[in-house]
Amino acid sequence: MTTVSAEAKVQTGKVKPAKRRLSIKSKQGLTGLLFISPWIIGFLAFVAYPLYRTVFMSFHNVSFGLKTGWRYKWVGMDNYSRILLEEIDFVIEAQNFFVSTLLYVPVIIALSVIIALLLNRKIKGTSLYRLLFFLPILILNGELMDNMSTYGGMSIAANRFILETLLMIIPSSHAVMLIVDLFELIVQLLWYSAVPILIFLAALQKISKDMYEAASIDGASPWTSFWKITLPMIYPLVSVCVVYVVVFLANFEANPINTIIMESKYDGSRREGYASALAILYSAVQILLIAILYYATRSRSSKGR
Template sequence: MKLNMRTKKSLTGILFISPWIVGFLAFVLYPLYRTISMSFYKVSFGSKSGWRYAWVGTENYKRILFEEPDFVVEVQTYFVETLLYVPVIIALSIIIAMLLNQKIRGKAFFRLLFFLPIIILSGKLMENMSTYGGMSITANGFMLETLRTLIPSREILLLIVDLFELILQLLWYSAVPILIFLAALQKISKDLYEAASIDGASPWTSFWKITLPTIYSLVSVCVIYLVVFLANFDLNPINKIIMEAKFDGSRREGYASALSLLYAFVQIALILILYYATRNRNSKEGGSNGTYAR
């Protein structure tokens, strides 16, 4: 059977994502349907009657949004922090990836160092590190006292400590984006930079005209990864609220299902906002800087 090129490309794309399609239909579709349907029921359990389901319509959603503000407050915090964190993480990832792409000694060690957080980023380990001060300078008495001798002002000291802890936290989140951008940088032909240099382009100009347009399509991939990663991070208090609701006798699975769906809608909204912001910028870059990128 003869197929045109467009059809062949479409079939190739479908075959490429076919494992995801099979996995979604086999393992995700039915649980998603059960979660949606369960959110409209009040679930209770009795030792004699067992599980009981009572239709309550949108009562779970009204209770979450208007009666119990814990979830709404935490979601607002997550929404704002993600909007602020994601651009900073992506910028840091691009900078670090460019540094690791240079000819330096110990390049493999530094790559492992930045990817190490993902290897050891288990929930229990992170919980213990947070409990015993592994991610906080203020919990380390010796280090805090040393800093106090150097910085007498308490306000300035706390500001510097908070800023340092925030940067450290963002660097931990940037491990996977660094590897993604690093892989893209290694695919850029050196001939492009040589041609730009012959034309009189400075390294700064080469970055804006060659490097950034070439890797910019991967920003959207990193946006989706970071939004989902920050949402499902074990220490995210929203996940704790959902788990506690599941085992709370006055809430149970119906209430927790409604929480999960609302949380999913917030993540989708964040992905759309950041994705289309990236997409618009990408189209502009592609239109104005396509000469060197090609």
Template sequence: MKLSMKQKKAFTGVLFISPWIIGFLAFVAYPLYRTIYMSFFNVMFGNKTGWSYKWVGLENYKRILFEEIDFVVAAQNFFISTLIYVPIIIALSVIIAMLLNQKIKGKSFFRLLFFLPIIILSGEMMENMSTYGGMSFSSNPLILDAISIVIPSASLVKLIVSTFELIVQLLWYSAVPVLIFLASLQKISKDMYEAASIDGASKWVAFWKITLPTIYPLVSLCVVFLVVFLANFDTNPINGIILESKYDGSRRDGYASALSILYTFVQIALIGILYFGTRSKKKEAR
């Protein structure tokens, strides 16, 4: 059976993506189906009876949304904080990437400084550090005493320390976006900046006309990464609610599955809002 050139190209393309298709069917499609299926049941497990499923319809969803609102409150907090944090993280990432792309002494050290935490620290380690005060400057009396010498107001000291803790946390989340933007910046030809300089363009103008248009298409990629990263980070309280519900005798796997489905919709809504709000708005050539 002879194939046309178009069919051969299509067959070759299918072969290239076949590992992804197999992985999706094995590790995504079936677990997703099982999660959706169990969300409509009260799932129980017994040593003698094994798994048992009792149809409850939308009862799990009603409990989550209207009765036990711990998930609703946590989801609202996550939704609002993510809408605020993601643009700030992206802006910080662009600034840091531009600084790391400059010809400065110790450039390799500064790059390592930003990338090392996300490589060596897992979410569990960061959660333990947060629990025992390793990520909190407010629990360190030396830092508080040093700031109190300069600023006697206790409320202002607390505000400064909280702000600094937030900045450190945002810098933690910006490591991968910095890497993405830095890779894009290194692909910009220096000749473009030299030509712009000869034409009288300042560095500020060059940033808006050359740098930003080049890296802007990657903003959407960073948006998707950040939402998924923040949503599935171990310190996110929503993940704790889902995990605890799985082992709660009054909730079990069906309730936890419904939580997971609703949480997925929250993430999709966030990605949609941030993606369409930051995507490139270039007009197509007519």
């Protein structure tokens, strides 16, 4: 009788049905979707159609005429086979980029962590040092960057005074060139480490000092605290830095692959279809690199899932 009367009250409108509440998991999912919604809107508005056009043109020979406009001739996989099997300039540069990135990224990450640890210490002039390491990002693009590359600002070997000083100290020219190459490599690695340093520095400043104090009371040395506290706390950001460094190296102006793609676009024997196929293959190389490095550097907790 009670069940029947309750149902009758609901049907007659005397008792309102209970509202369904979202579970905690659903609320977290909606919150995450809300946070990434600007990226989704930006991707659909500015990236989706150009990406479709790039894939579409990679399977065509594309030409343009003032009277006829854009013309597309279906060639299937000819552009890709031509890139991979006939004109191997891209293949050679892609191999060099793949190997060098696999070697550079771990060194850049390790160097960024070390410098972030140094900048996190309370010393005089910390703000100035942070500015110096972030300066490459401020002048990365534009006329200043072009002039530095053109007139030898990025190369130690272009500075005669440094070479002459080294020759006076070290008689062997081979040793001098080895030192110069080493310093140029260090400068490049520092140039690439600017943003990872800031990411790790921000993570270090979020670590509570109480954890270090408790560890020191228990007799832990600074070396032990680094491996047991510092590194586990900042390690999740390693994957973020890996993605950034790979994309940064791939799109750096000095990367010869970008020059090959741009020159192919205006080459009468290649045109936009060939350049689009180059861009697709280059994107595949970057995705493969990110996947390998991400899997190699992800945390142990995520590996066990």
